[in-house]
Amino acid sequence: MKKTIIASAIAAVVAAPAAFADVKVSGQVGFETWDNDAATGQNSAAYNDFVVTASEDLGNGLKASIKFHTFNDMGASATNSAATANTTVAISGDFGTVMGGRFETQNNAYFHPFAALADTHALTNEDKNGQVGRGEGAGFQYTSPSFNGLTVTLAAQQAHQDADQSTASTSDNDITDVAIKYTNGPLTVALGQASYNEVSSGDQKTTNIAVKYTMGDLTVAMLNRDVENQAVAASGGASAGADNEMTTFGVKYNMGNNTIAASMIDSDDGQDGDSMLTFTHNFSKSTKAYIAIHNDDSGEDSTLIGLNKKF
Secondary structure (H helix, E strand, C coil), rough: HHHHHHHHHHHHHHHHHHCEEEEEEEEEEEEEEECCCCCCCCCCEEEEEEEEEEEEEEEEEEEEEEEEEEEEEEEEECCCCCCCEEEEEEEEEEEEEEEEEEEECHHHHHHCCCCCCCCCCCCCCCCCCCCCCCCHCCCEEEEEECCCCCCEEEEEEEEHHHHCCCCCCCCCCCEEEEEEEEEECCCCEEEEECCCCCCCCEEEEEEEEEEEEEEEEEEEEEEEEEECCEEEECCCEECCCCCCCEEEEEEEECCCCCCCCEEEECCCCCCCEEEEEEEEEECCCCCCEEEEEEEEECCCCCEEEEEEEEE
């Protein structure tokens, strides 16, 4: 009897921490194959995302949370290696959320795909300009609580040239990001500006203006991106490029288990006139099959079919 009581007490102590932590595993696995008019043969790729999140109630209205996200895009040779995406830890409360780690800024994570509603994994109408990838740096981000639908996000990251503390790094590189979002029922309006300071090769400033409206099964969206003194991140630094302004228009309509979506680009660069049309059949909330047609104004048109399962 005593042994049973002792064993039960030990088990309770060991299991106690788990009772205070909410751990969730999610992700997706997909496969796409597509034909490009300008290429010989058929392209194909398998892709996957694996995400672990956990949260803990700290009491006094505070909560701690973490996120770990890894992904892998594999071609037919299956030689591609997995890469780490967001890895963050956060404290949240009535004051909002303070997050630290390696993460995509709002410029990439929120604005970049905002109006590209017809995108697939391999084919996209997202802007190729003004990107600052996950691998560029790590830092802190603050997100305010909602004030009648209005939220503000501020982020500051140390770019990798400084974070590596390489002797070759002689400039002060940093990334700052500001986003203001307002949601009122079906309407969302957002404004953001991201700056990538890379003294040796020139700075980059990207300004985003976004509007989205959902009316029943219909969603329409517009994103205008203005990239000034563009510097596209490359190995070990950045290279200066031309300024660019681009507007993406997107529309999506749900018809029961089916969804049809389209997007179109008006841009100063070679993406001008590009468009996409995607038809998706949803077998369930987490499983879908889709067909996409990408019309590239330069003549490199593509037709794609894909399968995707989320978990």
